[in-house]
Amino acid sequence: MRWGNSSGAIKGIREDLYPDILASGDLSKALAKAFANLGSSLQSTTTSVKFIPYARAEGGSRFCQMYIAAHERLFIFDFWSKGVGYGKGSTADLHDAAQAIHFWIIEQPDLARMQDRFSFFAPEPQGLAHEAGRAVEYQWERLRESWSRTADGKPDAMSPLVLIEAAMQQPELRQLFPFTSLYSLHFSRTTGYPFTNDCPFAVPVGNAPLPRPQAA
Numbered sequence: 001m002r003w004g005n006s007s008g009a010i011k012g013i014r015e016d017l018y019p020d021i022l023a024s025g026d027l028s029k030a031l032a033k034a035f036a037n038l039g040s041s042l043q044s045t046t047t048s049v050k051f052i053p054y055a056r057a058e059g060g061s062r063f064c065q066m067y068i069a070a071h072e073r074l075f076i077f078d079f080w081s082k083g084v085g086y087g088k089g090s091t092a093d094l095h096d097a098a099q100a101i102h103f104w105i106i107e108q109p110d111l112a113r114m115q116d117r118f119s120f121f122a123p124e125p126q127g128l129a130h131e132a133g134r135a136v137e138y139q140w141e142r143l144r145e146s147w148s149r150t151a152d153g154k155p156d157a158m159s160p161l162v163l164i165e166a167a168m169q170q171p172e173l174r175q176l177f178p179f180t181s182l183y184s185l186h187f188s189r190t191t192g193y194p195f196t197n198d199c200p201f202a203v204p205v206g207n208a209p210l211p212r213p214q215a216a
Contacts, residue, residue, distance in 0.1 A: 013053060017073040020094060021053070028055040031066060034098035042102055059105040066097065079104045079114070079121075083192030084135070086111060086127030091120045135191040136177050140168055143178055160185045163202045 013021050024030035032044040035057070044055045055066045066077040075097045079087040091097050100118045103109060111123045111131055129138030147161040163185045167173040176187040179195060184203045188195035 013068070018068065021068070027053040027066065027068060030094060031055045031057065031098060034094050035102065037095070038098055038102055040098070040102040040106065042105060057101055057105060062105045062108065064101045064104060077101060083194065084126060084130050085124050086130070087114060087121055087123045089118065089121045096120070130191065136175065139177055139179070139191070140174065143180060144168065147180075158183045158204060160204050163204055167202070
């Protein structure tokens, strides 16, 4: 397992893997020091995560979160913009990690520039879809594929798949951003988190196909 676990966080970070973090006091302070060494204006903060080493940096609509691996030296971080995850990265070098985070937040590059500059950066499919202007289409396809796989494995389990497939045939609904909560199908007018809550949602009562509308 890569992520630092709660027991390791309580007992302390391994000195043989992260002497720089221990010298700084915690992960957030170590990242802040790396930013300062770059001459970056970014600040690093820690929020309410108590059981794993965690740091966060943000600016405008973009932010990054950082964690560390438990049993190897590895800084793991993600890249967000307007509530959408655009990519992930991991490296053993905190300086390189700070450079990537600074570049993402301050320079606001597209995904191609991130990939060209940082070999450890990996774009997320949803990030590529958002950048290409097809976030809504991607989400509909992702939901249908995901719930189809679930239905194949558990054909008798409750599922919103029937609702998803029916809603995809309705132009008024197809233009909205869909997401599921447990088995209910919701719609948002925005494509990033937090989603809007001003649209009705649908809850399945079974897995039978929905009746077709009767011709007038």
